[in-house]
Amino acid sequence: xxxxxxxxxxxxxxxxxxxxxxxxxxxxxxxxxxxxxLNGVWQVMNRANYNLEAHSASASLQLVxxxxxxxxxxxxxxxxxxxxVPAGLSVVEGGLIPYKKDALRLRNENxxxxxxxxxxxxxxxPGVPRATYMxxxxxxxxxxxxxxxxxxxxxxxxxxxxxxxxxxPVDSWMGQSWGFWEGNTFIVKASGFNGQTWLDRxxxxxxxxxxxxxxxxxxxxxxxxxxxLIEDEDTFTRPWKIKMKLYKxxxxxxQLQQFKCVEFVEELIYGEWRAK
Amino acid sequence: MINLIYKISAIISFSIxxxxxxxxxxxxxxxxxxxxxNITGKVLKVEWINPHAWVHVEVEEKGKKTTWMVEGGTPNxxxxxxxxxxxxxxxxxxxxxxxxxxxxxCLPRCIANGRDVTFPDGRKVFMGSSGTGAPRDGAxxxxxx
Amino acid sequence: xVSGVQxxxxxxxxxxxxxxxxxxxxxxxxxxxxxxxxxxxxxxxxLTTLERPDYFDSLEISEEQVxxxxxxxxxxxxxxxxxxxxxxxxxxxxxxxxxxxxxMDPGNDFIKLNxxxxxxxxxxPENGKLPRRLTRWAIxxxxxxxxxxxxxxxxxxxxxxxxxxxxxxxxxxxxxNVLYNNHYxxxxxxxxxxxxxxxxxxxRIIRLNSDHNPDNMKxxxxxxxxxxxxxxxxxxxxxHHPQQKFRAAIxxxxxxxxxxxVTERFTRTGTNEILYQFEVNDKKAYRETWKGxxxxxxxxSKMYEYACHEGNYAMANILAGARAEEKQ
Numbered sequence: 001x002x003x004x005x006x007x008x009x010x011x012x013x014x015x016x017x018x019x020x021x022x023x024x025x026x027x028x029x030x031x032x033x034x035x036x037x038l039n040g041v042w043q044v045m046n047r048a049n050y051n052l053e054a055h056s057a058s059a060s061l062q063l064v065x066x067x068x069x070x071x072x073x074x075x076x077x078x079x080x081x082x083x084x085v086p087a088g089l090s091v092v093e094g095g096l097i098p099y100k101k102d103a104l105r106l107r108n109e110n111x112x113x114x115x116x117x118x119x120x121x122x123x124x125x126p127g128v129p130r131a132t133y134m135x136x137x138x139x140x141x142x143x144x145x146x147x148x149x150x151x152x153x154x155x156x157x158x159x160x161x162x163x164x165x166x167x168x169p170v171d172s173w174m175g176q177s178w179g180f181w182e183g184n185t186f187i188v189k190a191s192g193f194n195g196q197t198w199l200d201r202x203x204x205x206x207x208x209x210x211x212x213x214x215x216x217x218x219x220x221x222x223x224x225x226x227x228x229l230i231e232d233e234d235t236f237t238r239p240w241k242i243k244m245k246l247y248k249x250x251x252x253x254x255q256l257q258q259f260k261c262v263e264f265v266e267e268l269i270y271g272e273w274r275a276k
Numbered sequence: 277m278i279n280l281i282y283k284i285s286a287i288i289s290f291s292i293x294x295x296x297x298x299x300x301x302x303x304x305x306x307x308x309x310x311x312x313x314n315i316t317g318k319v320l321k322v323e324w325i326n327p328h329a330w331v332h333v334e335v336e337e338k339g340k341k342t343t344w345m346v347e348g349g350t351p352n353x354x355x356x357x358x359x360x361x362x363x364x365x366x367x368x369x370x371x372x373x374x375x376x377x378x379x380x381x382c383l384p385r386c387i388a389n390g391r392d393v394t395f396p397d398g399r400k401v402f403m404g405s406s407g408t409g410a411p412r413d414g415a416x417x418x419x420x421x
Numbered sequence: 422x423v424s425g426v427q428x429x430x431x432x433x434x435x436x437x438x439x440x441x442x443x444x445x446x447x448x449x450x451x452x453x454x455x456x457x458x459x460x461x462x463x464x465x466x467x468l469t470t471l472e473r474p475d476y477f478d479s480l481e482i483s484e485e486q487v488x489x490x491x492x493x494x495x496x497x498x499x500x501x502x503x504x505x506x507x508x509x510x511x512x513x514x515x516x517x518x519x520x521x522x523x524x525m526d527p528g529n530d531f532i533k534l535n536x537x538x539x540x541x542x543x544x545x546p547e548n549g550k551l552p553r554r555l556t557r558w559a560i561x562x563x564x565x566x567x568x569x570x571x572x573x574x575x576x577x578x579x580x581x582x583x584x585x586x587x588x589x590x591x592x593x594x595x596x597x598n599v600l601y602n603n604h605y606x607x608x609x610x611x612x613x614x615x616x617x618x619x620x621x622x623x624x625r626i627i628r629l630n631s632d633h634n635p636d637n638m639k640x641x642x643x644x645x646x647x648x649x650x651x652x653x654x655x656x657x658x659x660x661h662h663p664q665q666k667f668r669a670a671i672x673x674x675x676x677x678x679x680x681x682x683v684t685e686r687f688t689r690t691g692t693n694e695i696l697y698q699f700e701v702n703d704k705k706a707y708r709e710t711w712k713g714x715x716x717x718x719x720x721x722s723k724m725y726e727y728a729c730h731e732g733n734y735a736m737a738n739i740l741a742g743a744r745a746e747e748k749q
Contacts, residue, residue: 349524378742
């Protein structure tokens with residue numbers, strides 16, 4: 001009898017210790033309802049916004065024929081190295097985006113006409129998943145009642161519904177998102193896009209049939225794993241994924257700044273109609 | 277005396293802005309009060325966008341087809357009242373009364389405001405959930421959690 | 422020694438259990454990190470305007486006055502929605518107007534606080550009017566003139582038309598009701614309160630117990646910091662954007678100089694209501710500090726994307742139309 005009690009106490013101790021580790025484990029901070037705390041200001045440290053696929057450094061995002069090598073487009077020339085493109089590795093699983101033939105042709109045309117076609121130039125909302133890897137931070141507000149993303153670029157926002165609201169009533173730039181937890185990963189399903197955003201500055205694009213399934217997994221207090229599954233049967237031959245890391249900003253300047261940018265592009269968009 | 281000056285000042289400012297209450301912000305700047313329109317045509321598509329939704333209407337007159345872009349309001353109110361992108365199907369016949377834009381080139385489309393948009397039988401095309409508009413200010417307890 | 426070990430194990434066991442129970446303890450009226458819970462989607466739509474109309478002579482008004490005003494409002498809306506007779510073509514030189522009433526959502530009732538209807542959002546000065554300085558015309562005059570008579574440059578149009586912030590002071594502070602899209606979503610996380618303003622999808626991120634940023638940083642909607650005083654969130658905003666001086670909407674026209682200080686107070690007064698109070702201290706624009714209050718009412722309505730700049734055909738039409746007129 002005494003032995004049975006001893007064994008029982010040992011099992012209870014083991015059980016409690018394993019429960020305790022959930023709370024004293026400093027690796028993953030816990031938020032509402034005991035889920036990993038996604039709150040914070042986050043940003044990528046990669047070149048995905050230049051080009052999701054692997055790319056060498058180049059003179060500019062839009063080139064024209066030169067006497068020896070391609071040259072920056074005249075509208076970018078005076079920026080010098082500020083207008084150049086740094087090298088980057090692919091964030092696409094498998095390396096290349098699996099375009100359909102016509103869609104690949106459109107991507108290449110987009111690339112050649114970047115100045116006129118990239119919605120980022122006009123400060124249009126970035127869409128999903130591009131908002132995640134813009135060279136600007138974003139802040140997650142994670143509470144028991146909401147999961148809200150505020151992006152510095154163009155003041156874009158996403159309220160992630162915590163229950164499936166059904167199909168989006170109208171299409172939009174940032175789409176309609178709803179999310180749920182699967183273990184310690186927060187999964188977001190986004191759809192209802194208007195097809196007018198790009199995936200990066202290199203002409204990679206999609207249609208209004210785009211659906212994105214994102215996975216946010218906290219690896220430690222300052223590092224998150226981000227993965228997005230992209231589906232669009234009009235544009236791609238199959239679903240494909242991008243993967244990257246999100247880094248949490250810490251310190252006094254870990255504050256989302258404001259970059260509405262609309263006021264900076266009024267001359268570009270409306271300048272031709274100014275009074276002379 | 278000072279109070280009288282303040283009162284006159286308030287009346288002047290209220291009057292200036294009241295002139296524009298029914299004109300509503302940008303409309304007098306955008307549309308020509310001397311170019312009224314009364315057109316009947318088929319809906320080609322609806323852009324449910326902000327700050328204004330746009331209804332593209334094809335009008336056929338004496339064998340010639342002209343496309344009009346008709347400006348509406350913010351779609352958010354109507355979406356909250358149950359409207360969606362399938363609500364107004366291409367081919368629907370509507371009557372638009374309003375005013376043409378000051379730029380009249382009609383390249384590529386003519387532009388007008390939809391001061392009053394109805395079906396041919398006079399019913400409003402854009403309705404709230406009850407009658408003309410269903411304002412939601414939380415006063416109705418049925419709207420609350 | 423064996424019983425000493427057993428006792429220690431039992432103590433650890435009970436500590437485990439109590440730690441487990443403590444972590445599960447969530448108060449419905451507080452957020453998960455212990456701040457009063459203001460979260461949800463709220464609306465400030467109402468028929469009550471910022472300033473008191475002249476036909477009301479007191480802050481609190483009777484049910485009869487409200488019914489009369491609502492009837493007038495309904496008649497006005499009916500006329501607005503039916504500007505023409507059946508088959509009638511609009512007349513040349515007529516009022517260009519806007520669009521059918523269904524697009525609008527101004528509210529269908531007056532503000533009710535402490536069981537009484539209110540004729541104005543302003544509570545001080547007691548006459549319900551803004552204590553404007555005469556020098557206001559130096560700022561308002563040119564702005565009004567440009568906005569309603571000229572279309573030379575996009576920067577001269579209102580901020581709502583430019584799709585930079587919402588019309589008037591929709592985004593605040595103070596956050597005032599306009600003709601439509603009067604929705605605000607509040608989400609709280611440790612150290613922050615975020616208020617998402619429907620127009621123009623602006624997230625006001627209020628840093629709690631923090632310092633203001635340097636004075637040379639003057640963001641749109643100003644620089645806001647907050648703190649809790651008991652159950653009330655107090656938000657102080659300074660360093661307003663220089664282009665946000667004149668905030669004009671159909672229901673309110675206010676001045677807000679860069680140096681103004683706006684203090685807002687949010688107090689949850691019930692499951693479905695937040696009492697929103699504010700005071701504006703702007704010595705350059707006003708003779709004295711003015712104050713106002715209104716309820717934010719919870720709503721089941723969803724907020725939808727207000728991507729304004731992306732679809733702003735109107736701005737191009739306004740400018741192009743003005744250039745076309747000049748050529749005539």
